[in-house]
Amino acid sequence: MTTSEVVVDVDGLRMRYGTTDVLRDVNFRAHQGEVLCLLGPNGAGKTTSIEIMEGFRMRSAGRVEVLGTDPAHGDEPWRARVGIVLQSWRDHGKWRVRQLLEHLGSYYAAYSTESIKRPWDASQLVAAVGLTEQADKKVRMLSGGQRRRLDVAIGLVGRPELVFLDEPTAGLDPVARRGFHELIEGLTDEGETTILLTTHDLSEAEKLADRILVLDGGRIIADGTAAELARQIAGQDEVRWTRDGQSFRQSTTESTRLVFDLFKQHGEAIENLEVRRASLEDTYLSLVHQAESGTNEAAETNKAEEVAR
Numbered sequence: 001m002t003t004s005e006v007v008v009d010v011d012g013l014r015m016r017y018g019t020t021d022v023l024r025d026v027n028f029r030a031h032q033g034e035v036l037c038l039l040g041p042n043g044a045g046k047t048t049s050i051e052i053m054e055g056f057r058m059r060s061a062g063r064v065e066v067l068g069t070d071p072a073h074g075d076e077p078w079r080a081r082v083g084i085v086l087q088s089w090r091d092h093g094k095w096r097v098r099q100l101l102e103h104l105g106s107y108y109a110a111y112s113t114e115s116i117k118r119p120w121d122a123s124q125l126v127a128a129v130g131l132t133e134q135a136d137k138k139v140r141m142l143s144g145g146q147r148r149r150l151d152v153a154i155g156l157v158g159r160p161e162l163v164f165l166d167e168p169t170a171g172l173d174p175v176a177r178r179g180f181h182e183l184i185e186g187l188t189d190e191g192e193t194t195i196l197l198t199t200h201d202l203s204e205a206e207k208l209a210d211r212i213l214v215l216d217g218g219r220i221i222a223d224g225t226a227a228e229l230a231r232q233i234a235g236q237d238e239v240r241w242t243r244d245g246q247s248f249r250q251s252t253t254e255s256t257r258l259v260f261d262l263f264k265q266h267g268e269a270i271e272n273l274e275v276r277r278a279s280l281e282d283t284y285l286s287l288v289h290q291a292e293s294g295t296n297e298a299a300e301t302n303k304a305e306e307v308a309r
Contacts, residue, residue, distance in 0.1 A: 005032040006065075007162055007194045008053060013062035015048050015218075022048050024218045026062070032161075035188055035195045037209035039202070039284060044215040046198045050164055053196070054084055067161060080108050083160030085151050085168060093140035097131055097150060098122045100139065101157055108158035119158050129153045129183060145176025152183060163187075165197035169204060177204075184208055202281045214287050222287050229283045238276040243269050 008030035015023035023045045030036045038046045051057035052064060055071035064071060069078045092100055105119035120128070126135045129149040134142060142150060148168070155163055168184075169177045185208070187193050199205055205212055206226045214222040214229070222229050237255035241248050243266055252258050255275050262270050 003032040006030070007032050007034075007067060008036075008196065009063070009065040010049075010053070011063040013049070013052065013064060014060045015045070015052065015057075016060040022218050023052075023059075026215075026218075026220055028213055028220060028223060030162075030194055030196060032194055033188065033192065035184070035197070035208055035210045037205040037212045038196070038198045038215055039200075039205055039212055040215035041288060045218045046215055047166070049215070050166060050196070050198060054082070054164055055079070080158050081161050083155035083158065083163040085155035085163065085165045093138065095139050096136050097139060097142070098126055098135040100150075101125055101153055104154060105157050120156065125153050125157060128186075129156075130179065143176070145172055145179055148172060148176065148180055149183060152180075156187075160193070162194045162196070165195060167199060168197060169199070169201060181207060202284055214284060216288050221290075226283070229287065240272070240274045240276075241270050242272045 006029050008028075010026055010028050013023050013026035014021065026045075026049065028036075038049065040046050048057065052059050053066050053071055055066075055074045058072055066074070067078065067081055071078075074082075095103070101120070101122040105122060105125075108119040123135070126132055129152055131146060131149055131153070134146055139147070139150065152165075152168075155165075165184075169180050172180060181204070184195065188195060195208075197208070209226075211223070211225055212229060213220050236251040236253055239250050239252060239255050239258055241262065250258065255277070259273065259275065262273075
């Protein structure tokens with residue numbers, strides 16, 4: 001359940017390396033309880049954006065507030081309110097699952113106040129992420145899916161208000177991926193935890209995210225739910241049917257009206273009707289293509305102007 005409270009506020013974010021702008025005037029907000037997904041091709045600026053919000057990288061310009069604080073100046077109590085799920089904690093293979101979580105939780109206990117919750121009890125957290133049977137196993141003995149659940153547990157041990165997930169299901173098999181999705185959905189049921197994730201898995205974004213930001217060329221080119229993004233680019237559905245033994249296919253933005261008109265005109269003569277809705281993948285590819293076409297056109301225009309001068 002999303003609330004109106006702003007957890008992440010980014011305004012005019014810019015990141016420049018030398019003469020190259022990696023991020024250009026990025027603006028967005030994330031609200032409490034929201035699952036916000038950053039989508040974009042490699043090099044779009046997703047990782048840089050996340051690292052700036054986590055406080056691991058200094059920005060070139062713009063305003064960024066995470067939990068009411070500029071992450072560039074976040075202190076230890078602020079960091080205790082933020083959870084970060086890394087790709088893997090490879091250095092802890094000899095620790096046992098519950099032992100590792102108890103050890104990490106001890107660091108958060110020192111920052112517990114009325115505004116900062118006490119860390120999870122290790123046994124409760126183990127149960128919450130579905131690792132009760134593996135609680136006393138060494139980390140190196142876990143399967144890939146179990147290991148990813150432990151990564152989430154490590155990011156959650158301090159009961160953070162905001163969790164960053166970077167490519168959370170990379171390398172997982174379909175069964176482990178489904179289990180991970182169920183875990184994330186369970187975390188957001190009560191609406192207290194805000195999640196910001198990056199992924200290349202479009203079906204994952206569509207399943208988990210309340211809102212999707214598409215980042216390309218260092219700027220946000222779209223912002224909305226999967227359905228809203230499809231409407232923004234007038235994504236076309238594909239309708240197929242047969243009539244009198246002949247096959248037909250038509251692309252349309254008004255598939256419901258088309259189906260209604262078909263049955264109104266031909267009635268029971270319409271057979272094998274199939275409607276393929278415009279998917280997030282269709283929408284995403286169209287958005288990126290449009291953005292890159294615009295960038296290329298702008299570059300060609302600038303080049304022509306330089307030649308003319």
